[in-house]
Amino acid sequence: MKKCLICSSEVEKFIDLGQQPIANGFLKKEQFKSEYYFHMEVAFCPKCKMVQLVEQPDREQMFHENYAFFSSTSNYMKEHFHQFASSVIKLQSLKEDSLVVEIGCNDGIMIQNFMQEGIRHLGVEPSKNVAEVAKSKGINVTTEFFDVKLAEDTIAECGKADAILSANVMCHIPYMHSIFEGIEKLLKDDGVFIFEDPYVGDIIQKASFDQIYDEHTFLFSVMSVSYLAGMHNLEVIDTEYQITHGGSMRYTLAHKGRKNISDNVEKQLQKEKDLGLDTLSAYERFTDKVLVVKNDLMKLLNQLKDEGKKVVAYGATSKSTTVTNFFGISPEHIEFICDTTPTKHNKFSPGAHIPVIPYEKFRESNPDYVVLFAWNHAKEIMEKEKEYMESNGIKWIMYVPDVKVVD
Ligand code: DWN
Ligand code: SAH
Numbered sequence: 001m002k003k004c005l006i007c008s009s010e011v012e013k014f015i016d017l018g019q020q021p022i023a024n025g026f027l028k029k030e031q032f033k034s035e036y037y038f039h040m041e042v043a044f045c046p047k048c049k050m051v052q053l054v055e056q057p058d059r060e061q062m063f064h065e066n067y068a069f070f071s072s073t074s075n076y077m078k079e080h081f082h083q084f085a086s087s088v089i090k091l092q093s094l095k096e097d098s099l100v101v102e103i104g105c106n107d108g109i110m111i112q113n114f115m116q117e118g119i120r121h122l123g124v125e126p127s128k129n130v131a132e133v134a135k136s137k138g139i140n141v142t143t144e145f146f147d148v149k150l151a152e153d154t155i156a157e158c159g160k161a162d163a164i165l166s167a168n169v170m171c172h173i174p175y176m177h178s179i180f181e182g183i184e185k186l187l188k189d190d191g192v193f194i195f196e197d198p199y200v201g202d203i204i205q206k207a208s209f210d211q212i213y214d215e216h217t218f219l220f221s222v223m224s225v226s227y228l229a230g231m232h233n234l235e236v237i238d239t240e241y242q243i244t245h246g247g248s249m250r251y252t253l254a255h256k257g258r259k260n261i262s263d264n265v266e267k268q269l270q271k272e273k274d275l276g277l278d279t280l281s282a283y284e285r286f287t288d289k290v291l292v293v294k295n296d297l298m299k300l301l302n303q304l305k306d307e308g309k310k311v312v313a314y315g316a317t318s319k320s321t322t323v324t325n326f327f328g329i330s331p332e333h334i335e336f337i338c339d340t341t342p343t344k345h346n347k348f349s350p351g352a353h354i355p356v357i358p359y360e361k362f363r364e365s366n367p368d369y370v371v372l373f374a375w376n377h378a379k380e381i382m383e384k385e386k387e388y389m390e391s392n393g394i395k396w397i398m399y400v401p402d403v404k405v406v407d
Contacts, residue, residue, distance in 0.1 A: 002054050004045040005174055005217070006228055011043035013054060014283040015209070015290065017326045021350040022061060023213035023318035024068040028347055035351070036061065040322075042212055042219075044283050050224040051200050051283070053217050056174055059126075059145065062215050067127035068343050069318065071109040076380045078109060080244055081167065084196075085113035088163050092192060094119050098162040101154065101186065103146045103179075103195075104169030108134030111165075115139050122158060124150065129343075147175060151182030160188040166195040168245065174217045180232040184255070193234070193253040200224075201275055202247025204282055206401040207289035209326075210319035211246065221277050222268045225251050238262040246376045246400065289401075294327050296403035301333040304369060311397070312367040313337040314381060315374025316344045316356045323373070323399070324352035331355065334371060338362035363388060369405070371397045 004011050020040040027035065041054040072078060094100065096118050102111040105123030107130045114121040115138060123141040125131040131143045144150055154161075164183055173179055183193050198211045200219040211219065218224075226236045237259045238252040249268075276282035304311050313320065316339040323329065331354050339345070340359045347356050370389070374381060375398060382389075382396070389396070396406040 002043060004048060004050060005052055006050045006176060006224070006231075007045060007048040009045055009047040011045045011052065011054070012280050013041050013043045014280060015212075015287045016041045017209070017212060017322060020214065020322065020325050022057060023215060023321040023350060024062065025350045026068055026316065026344045026347040026356060027350065032348075032353065037351070038214065040212070040214070042283075044280050045224075046280065048224055048227040049221060049278055050228070051219040051221070053174075053212070053214075056217055057214050062172075063127045063145075065128035066343065067130055068341065069106070070130055070133065070341055070343075071106040072133075073340055074377055074380060076377065077244065080242075081110035082113055084165075084167070084250075085110055088165065088192075088194060089114075089117065089119070092162050094162060096120065099158055099160070101161045101164045103164065103166040104172070105134055105139070105141060106130045108137050108139045108141075110167060111139055112137055120158070122154065146173075146182065147178040148182040148185070149178075151186040155186055160191065161186050162188055162191050164191065164193045166193075168197055168248075170195045171197040171218045171220060172215045176218075176228060177231070180228060180234065183253075184232045184234060187255065189255060190258060191254070192237075192259075194250060195253075196242055196244075196248050196250040198245050199241070199247050199249040201249075201272065201277060204275065204277065204286045206246065207286060207293055208246050208400045209286070209290045209293075210317075210322045210400075213318050213322045215318060220249065220251075221272050222249065222251070222265065223272050223278060225253075226265075226269070229253050230256075235261070236265050239264050239268045244376070293399055293403060297397075297399050298327055298329075300397065300403060300405075301329065305333055309368040310335060310366070311369045311371065312362070312365060313354070313371040313373050314362070314385075315339060315372065315377070316341070316349060317373045317376075319376075320373035321350045321352075324349060324354065329354075335367075336365075337373065338365075366392065367394055369395050369397050371399075375400050 017040040019037045100121045105111045111123045124146045126145045200221045240250040242248040316337045336355045344356045
């Protein structure tokens, strides 16, 4: 029996994605033999409604000095976080002596905006290599995992925070009670805790099962976040939908009873009930859809292989580790994955062992088809590649929400 990480009730499994490696564990040939795998299954908690991984590797196996994801690889995301920061400065009337803490600041993509405005700030980032990039920009960073102990140390050193922020990080952390205890302590009486993560409503509707990988412990809803907040004398006071990462939700939390609650919260809770996110059957229907995508994509890739077509992929994303390993995609289907991240270059993708090459070589490769693994950045990437793809008759292959070939 597996117990819910939030409320300790018995959870109900609804998808088994098989044996999976570390999603960002790009590796050299000599490391193939010792590659780590875990069993990736997802479950729903009927009591607190939290969707969660059943098993997860230790945090040090995922977040360390060779973490392969650098946030600033997308210009669109830079602009998104600039706007996020501006909205927080306005909401909390932040001044130079205010304090903003960002949990999981990575290379500084969001917190750099507070630094540039001269606002007192602290980034918390355990992955040393990406934290170093943030530090080199002049940002104050502590290279540690956030938890209740770090919150207490921060209070002793810097005082309490006017705003605690986090993007695409909360869903990565299984020890949520330590995090929320830390937030409750670190947040000033009139402070706000604002975080955003991929939204389970979109994942279910778009069958975007590749948002499930080792790092993503939770797929949040307003229902489940409200339950969790309530366990720590906090409450959700606003929700705001974001188009980033295929559909995300931004949650604003405050100490219970301190701030007015926006109508958005009740409206979103109603939408979740309408979608059936409070019952197992919605998640079981999602599993059925994922199996259709698996069948359709493999049929297409096998057919293209038989026809001798050249198929490559774009974006060595964490998400693509789930797709390739669950579907059984190999270098026979996809010759290489191109990516702009230097640390991924001249290595192989986790589990499937597809070569990852520098983006610059993509333009020389003359493929027939390109599988868009970074589908969440489709607008940015398709605009950039439009002329090259069109003038050479190259087609995109998409698989979210269903499999299609795009001219
Ligand atoms: O939650 C997480 C999100 C925020 O980022 C982390 N756990 C890990 C990571 O997930 P991901 O790897 O699925 O993220 P992205 O943003 O979908 O990754 C895009 C990849 O594509 C990067 O490796 C960079 C690359 N890229 C590229 O080659 N050309 C991206 C863009 C926009 C491009 O134009
Ligand atoms: N906020 C960035 C980075 C997301 S990637 C963005 O939206 O692009 C997830 C990040 O969370 C990684 O950089 C990882 O090192 C960090 N992380 C994981 N556990 C953490 C914890 N307990 N405290 C702080 N950061 C954490």
